[in-house]
Amino acid sequence: MVASTFAEAAEAIVAVGRAFDARGWAPATSGNYSVRLDDGSFAVTVSGWHKGRLTPDGVMRVDAGGASLDGKRPSAETALHLSLYRRFREVGAVLHSHSAQAVALSRVFGGDWAIRGHELVKAFPGVTTHTAEIVLPVVENSQDMREIEAAIAPYLARETPPPAYLIRGHGLYGWGRDIAEAERVIEAAEWLAACEVAERSMRREA
Ligand SMILES: CSCCC(=O)C(=O)COP(=O)(O)O
Numbered sequence: 001m002v003a004s005t006f007a008e009a010a011e012a013i014v015a016v017g018r019a020f021d022a023r024g025w026a027p028a029t030s031g032n033y034s035v036r037l038d039d040g041s042f043a044v045t046v047s048g049w050h051k052g053r054l055t056p057d058g059v060m061r062v063d064a065g066g067a068s069l070d071g072k073r074p075s076a077e078t079a080l081h082l083s084l085y086r087r088f089r090e091v092g093a094v095l096h097s098h099s100a101q102a103v104a105l106s107r108v109f110g111g112d113w114a115i116r117g118h119e120l121v122k123a124f125p126g127v128t129t130h131t132a133e134i135v136l137p138v139v140e141n142s143q144d145m146r147e148i149e150a151a152i153a154p155y156l157a158r159e160t161p162p163p164a165y166l167i168r169g170h171g172l173y174g175w176g177r178d179i180a181e182a183e184r185v186i187e188a189a190e191w192l193a194a195c196e197v198a199e200r201s202m203r204r205e206a
């Protein structure tokens with residue numbers, strides 16, 4: 001885990017918002033981002049901001065229970081971020097994207113997403129070979145974050161937890177030791193989602 005000051009974290013979060021928006025991963029105010037701070041609090045996006053137009057004003061601080069430390073309203077999904085920080089002491093950043101490909105796949109999969117035979121799985125922390133099978137869980141969406149937390153908890157408790165997960169009809173969560181690693185995880189999962197969509201369409205046409 002790489003600890004950050006609020007100013008450093010806010011600057012990095014603003015940059016992630018611009019990058020994700022430019023790639024179509026943050027339409028219509030969707031997505032949220034957070035970073036663990038060196039004082040034990042968390043920097044998180046303010047709810048409802050367009051993530052491509054974030055400024056440091058669109059980033060705020062919450063405590064470990066999700067309470068606002070500066071009077072702003074945190075992301076509606078803050079509890080999902082905090083559950084990852086609580087479970088994994090080494091996690092320093094959590095990112096959530098909303099690409100069309102990841103959401104489309106989450107809607108067509110009956111179960112979890114098994115990724116096989118892809119060199120790019122080596123972008124996930126700890127993976128060293130394309131022969132590794134990576135399973136990204138797909139959990140049901142809910143407006144009650146406690147239900148999503150409960151659905152993902154058994155996967156996170158595994159000896160080898162997944163590097164990311166999908167919420168059906170909603171989006172993708174990924175995390176890492178720092179924001180750069182979390183961004184790499186999201187970028188890999190988003191690319192693999194785009195590839196899966198392309199492959200399915202080619203197989204239908206062939
Ligand atoms: C219009 S986006 C719907 C809410 C959502 O899924 C999201 O990621 C953004 O919510 P937030 O409260 O973090 O702005």
Ligand SMILES: [Zn+2]
Binds near residue numbers: 030098
């Ligand atoms: Zn969302």
